[in-house]
Amino acid sequence: MSDRVYNFSAGPSMLPLEVLERAGKEITNYQGSGMSVMEMSHRSKVFQKIFDDTKANFIKLFHVPENYKVLFLQGGASSQFSMVPLNLIGKTGKADYAVTGNFSNIAYKEAKKYGEINLAASSADKNHTYIPAQADLKLDPEASYFYYCANNTIYGTEWQYVPETGDVPIVCDMSSDFLSRVVDVSRYGIIFGGAQKNLAPAGLTIAIVREDLAGQELPYTPLMMNYKTMIDKDSMYNTPPCWCIYMLGLVLEWLEAQGGVEGMEKIKHAKAKLLYDVLDESKLFTCAAEVGSRSDMNVTFRSATQEMDAKFVAEATAAGFVNLKGHRNVGGMRASIYNAMPTEGVEKLAEFIRAFDRAN
Numbered sequence: 001m002s003d004r005v006y007n008f009s010a011g012p013s014m015l016p017l018e019v020l021e022r023a024g025k026e027i028t029n030y031q032g033s034g035m036s037v038m039e040m041s042h043r044s045k046v047f048q049k050i051f052d053d054t055k056a057n058f059i060k061l062f063h064v065p066e067n068y069k070v071l072f073l074q075g076g077a078s079s080q081f082s083m084v085p086l087n088l089i090g091k092t093g094k095a096d097y098a099v100t101g102n103f104s105n106i107a108y109k110e111a112k113k114y115g116e117i118n119l120a121a122s123s124a125d126k127n128h129t130y131i132p133a134q135a136d137l138k139l140d141p142e143a144s145y146f147y148y149c150a151n152n153t154i155y156g157t158e159w160q161y162v163p164e165t166g167d168v169p170i171v172c173d174m175s176s177d178f179l180s181r182v183v184d185v186s187r188y189g190i191i192f193g194g195a196q197k198n199l200a201p202a203g204l205t206i207a208i209v210r211e212d213l214a215g216q217e218l219p220y221t222p223l224m225m226n227y228k229t230m231i232d233k234d235s236m237y238n239t240p241p242c243w244c245i246y247m248l249g250l251v252l253e254w255l256e257a258q259g260g261v262e263g264m265e266k267i268k269h270a271k272a273k274l275l276y277d278v279l280d281e282s283k284l285f286t287c288a289a290e291v292g293s294r295s296d297m298n299v300t301f302r303s304a305t306q307e308m309d310a311k312f313v314a315e316a317t318a319a320g321f322v323n324l325k326g327h328r329n330v331g332g333m334r335a336s337i338y339n340a341m342p343t344e345g346v347e348k349l350a351e352f353i354r355a356f357d358r359a360n
């Protein structure tokens with residue numbers, strides 16, 4: 001489809017073309033059922049099979065151990081900012097938070113409603129251009145959990161290590177690098193993410209919960225925000241986001257064909273390197289994130305002036321590279337290159353950056 005642009009949107013973002021085409025083919029009649037997945041009862045056999053296969057494939061591809069439950073929820077990653085403390089903080093009344101960007105800061109402020117929150121680390125001193133080192137984390141051994149955000153979508157930084165927290169379970173927001181790299185799930189208590197960056201359309205939130213952490217919720221935890229409720233009913237206490245789960249299933253089949261998460265890890269790193277190399281060589285542009293903290297998913301960069309940034313964005317848009325304007329907190333540009341962005345799109349953007357650098 002030659003009329004499609006290279007879409008560098010931070011989210012919702014690109015989905016694989018094959019997935020969209022397959023969903024299009026099946027949209028009015030899903031595999032002989034005579035109806036769309038959008039029109040099906042979530043209790044029907046046909047949908048139950050979509051649900052079961054999708055969950056099983058997620059567990060397989062992300063290597064989720066047996067003592068974890070995978071939940072398909074709604075409310076966005078943002079709802080987890082409340083759900084995590086409501087379910088976990090009751091143990092000691094305390095929790096550790098690392099604030100390395102916009103979303104972990106929102107989570108930190110939200111958690112303060114429910115307990116005593118220790119700011120274990122913050123990168124605010126340098127406008128979140130780096131990830132704190134293990135030695136700089138101020139950990140409280142009595143914390144009910146340690147919270148961080150693996151990839152900072154707005155600032156373009158990504159944790160390159162899993163924090164060492166002793167017996168304190170780790171909670172991680174992986175919204176913007178979910179299934180882009182191999183993760184040792186057993187290092188975590190809870191991993192969650194909104195699906196709309198890397199995995200599916202907006203409307204689905206995935207939570208991976210270590211079983212023993214559920215069932216300790218605060219007494220006033222809303223019914224729909226209780227991990228135990230959702231675990232007991234296999235995410236079907238009420239109507240789940242059926243269409244998004246179906247789309248996730250198609251994306252996971254596509255991911256499997258790319259070599260699974262292992263294959264994607266190589267591809268995504270090579271894609272990011274293409275951009276960082278050309279930016280490091282350029283005279284015009286500088287990267288926003290420090291070397292060693294750079295994200296493979298969101299590449300943030302800028303020229304010396306806002307006028308030049310605006311010129312770059314305008315010319316890029318005219319050339320078919322869209323949604324490159326940076327977030328207002330950072331300025332400059334941001335190229336979000338999630339799993340579904342083809343290598344070809346990144347190669348062409350790298351060429352465009354090189355040509356623009358020479359011409360200006």
Ligand SMILES: *Cc1c(COP(=O)(O)O)cnc(C)c1O
Pocket residue numbers: 011075076077078079103149151152153173174175176194195197
């Ligand atoms: C986009 C994003 C969020 C917010 O997700 P919603 O699903 O819109 O609530 C949270 N955390 C990270 C890291 C994100 O990239």
